[in-house]
Amino acid sequence: MQLEVHDLSKIYKGNRGLLATGFTIQQGELIALVGHNGAGKSTLLKILGGWLIPDSGEVRVDGIDLKNRRALVRKIGFVPETPNLFDLFSVEYNLILFARLFKIPVARIEATLTEFNLIPFRRSKVQVLSKGLKQRVSIGRSLLADPPLMLFDEPTSGLDFDMTKEIYLLLERLHASGKTILFTSHRPEEIKALATRIMVLHQGSLVFDGSPAEYFESHIHQNLYS
Amino acid sequence: MIRNIALLTFNDLAMALKNKTLYLVLFIPLFVFLTLELVDNNGTDVQQIKIGLIENGDYPAGLLESIETAEGAFEVFWFVSEEQGTRWLEERNGDGVLVPTKESGGSLLIVLEKASFETLVIVESIAELQRAVEDRSNWISEIRPLQDAAIQRQMLPTWILMLVLLVGFIVLPTQVAEEKEKKLLLGLLQTPIREAEWLLAKIALGTILIAIAALLLHLLMTFDSEPGGRLSYLVFLLAGGFCFSAFGIFVGFLCRTQASARTLGVLFYLPHLLPSALADFSEKLSSVAPLIPSYQFYQPVRSILLDGGEVADFPLQLLALVGVGLLASFLSWWLMKRRWLM
Numbered sequence: 001m002q003l004e005v006h007d008l009s010k011i012y013k014g015n016r017g018l019l020a021t022g023f024t025i026q027q028g029e030l031i032a033l034v035g036h037n038g039a040g041k042s043t044l045l046k047i048l049g050g051w052l053i054p055d056s057g058e059v060r061v062d063g064i065d066l067k068n069r070r071a072l073v074r075k076i077g078f079v080p081e082t083p084n085l086f087d088l089f090s091v092e093y094n095l096i097l098f099a100r101l102f103k104i105p106v107a108r109i110e111a112t113l114t115e116f117n118l119i120p121f122r123r124s125k126v127q128v129l130s131k132g133l134k135q136r137v138s139i140g141r142s143l144l145a146d147p148p149l150m151l152f153d154e155p156t157s158g159l160d161f162d163m164t165k166e167i168y169l170l171l172e173r174l175h176a177s178g179k180t181i182l183f184t185s186h187r188p189e190e191i192k193a194l195a196t197r198i199m200v201l202h203q204g205s206l207v208f209d210g211s212p213a214e215y216f217e218s219h220i221h222q223n224l225y226s
Numbered sequence: 227m228i229r230n231i232a233l234l235t236f237n238d239l240a241m242a243l244k245n246k247t248l249y250l251v252l253f254i255p256l257f258v259f260l261t262l263e264l265v266d267n268n269g270t271d272v273q274q275i276k277i278g279l280i281e282n283g284d285y286p287a288g289l290l291e292s293i294e295t296a297e298g299a300f301e302v303f304w305f306v307s308e309e310q311g312t313r314w315l316e317e318r319n320g321d322g323v324l325v326p327t328k329e330s331g332g333s334l335l336i337v338l339e340k341a342s343f344e345t346l347v348i349v350e351s352i353a354e355l356q357r358a359v360e361d362r363s364n365w366i367s368e369i370r371p372l373q374d375a376a377i378q379r380q381m382l383p384t385w386i387l388m389l390v391l392l393v394g395f396i397v398l399p400t401q402v403a404e405e406k407e408k409k410l411l412l413g414l415l416q417t418p419i420r421e422a423e424w425l426l427a428k429i430a431l432g433t434i435l436i437a438i439a440a441l442l443l444h445l446l447m448t449f450d451s452e453p454g455g456r457l458s459y460l461v462f463l464l465a466g467g468f469c470f471s472a473f474g475i476f477v478g479f480l481c482r483t484q485a486s487a488r489t490l491g492v493l494f495y496l497p498h499l500l501p502s503a504l505a506d507f508s509e510k511l512s513s514v515a516p517l518i519p520s521y522q523f524y525q526p527v528r529s530i531l532l533d534g535g536e537v538a539d540f541p542l543q544l545l546a547l548v549g550v551g552l553l554a555s556f557l558s559w560w561l562m563k564r565r566w567l568m
Contacts, residue, residue: 087408103418
């Protein structure tokens with residue numbers, strides 16, 4: 001898996017958003033995308049996840065262009081900050097609907113329910129679940145098609161300590177299974193514990209791209225959290 | 227493609243059931259039926275009967291004299307032919323037309339509805355005049371209604387229009403905006419479905435809801451019609467369902483939230499409902515109404531249900547409905563591709 005991003009931009013009113021950004025991500029990397037609110041982190045992830053249409057630039061995953069959405073959805077799984085599930089329906093229904101749209105065997109749903117400890121909640125309506133459980137369903141759903149690249153937008157936002165730890169373990173497990181992961185975060189300890197590479201966005205521009213060691217020694221980290 | 231559309235339509239119907247939208251579509255025909263049942267039981271206040279007579283008609287002796295003498299009860303209008311009188315009646319300018327018949331030596335009374343309060347008043351009043359002059363012949367030998375329907379049937383096209391527009395401009399924009407607001411549509415676009423499949427599923431949802439509501443209304447009111455008329459009616463119901471479902475989806479795409487979709491939906495709903503439904507009662511409205519897509523649905527449906535019209539009589543209206551539907555579908559698809567207000 002290889003993700004190539006060239007001169008990608010998306011400008012909102014007031015010159016905010018993402019300014020001509022470019023980078024390449026290789027198979028098996030676990031990358032933390034860091035920056036202040038409004039730095040362009042979520043915008044970047046939403047463009048890669050197909051939620052936003054960029055103003056300009058080019059994105060390719062294994063040579064497949066971002067414009068080829070129907071092919072790309074099998075390459076990229078996107079987990080938004082707020083789970084976008086059909087909350088009037090059960091956990092199982094949410095998984096079945098997406099499995100059918102992806103034409104994935106129903107047996108995969110059982111495996112997902114087991115893998116994410118969702119068996120006791122399979123018939124529960126999503127609206128009655130805690131945010132942590134909804135996040136689990138959301139992640140499980142995005143992994144149904146087994147995409148090689150996973151995008152997580154602030155995966156631990158609003159979660160308690162136990163659930164946060166669970167998400168860390170999940171990210172590590174997915175990384176160990178060979179998936180490439182790009183996640184946004186505001187938590188230095190999260191970045192330190194998980195990331196193999198760190199990218200920093202500031203006012204829409206990529207201002208740092210390097211290893212965690214380099215990042216924590218750099219003035220960028222000092223400025224960001226001072 | 228068909229599989230995905232069926233799957234998404236089922237999902238939309240399940241959502242309509244869960245968020246109670248389906249109940250709205252089922253209960254409105256019931257309320258309409260109950261209301262009309264009550265309306266039909268009320269009397270009508272007829273002050274003066276507007277009766278049409280044919281010039282040089284061979285009426286029973288004493289009939290013309292009696293009617294003209296009873297000025298307080300009758301207002302007389304003269305016509306050169308039965309056709310002219312019938313047209314006057316169809317335009318709802320009068321209560322009945324008396325046409326002399328050679329066979330019976332009496333008169334044929336043409337009315338709008340046979341079983342109506344106005345008809346009863348005409349017959350009773352003429353019978354009273356006949357008794358007064360002690361004439362034993364048949365002044366009224368036959369009664370012929372122009373429309374053999376009660377108020378329920380007269381109002382049916384308006385209720386059908388109301389249901390179609392309700393689904394189109396209230397139900398669908400809200401559902402589309404809900405899917406946008408909760409990022410459900412973006413979630414579905416993370417699967418290999420085509421944008422067109424999602425759109426077709428939504429149009430199918432609208433058409434199914436309209437069909438359910440119309441069917442329920444017909445079942446409650448137990449109307450009968452000719453098989454040819456049924457087919458024409460079905461064609462226009464499907465064309466209207468397609469047109470206003472597509473229009474409603476487009477309205478939903480113009481909104482970011484459910485609240486704004488409800489407001490915008492009403493802003494489209496009323497200008498489509500009122501001019502079309504009231505066009506029969508106003509010359510000004512009848513000249514404005516044809517500019518509105520809803521009239522291209524209302525006019526043929528009214529003609530098919532009440533006057534025995536057929537789909538072949540309204541090719542332009544059918545084209546207009548399909549055209550507006552296609553245009554709205556294209557615009558929705560275009561906005562969807564651009565992730566408009568998502």
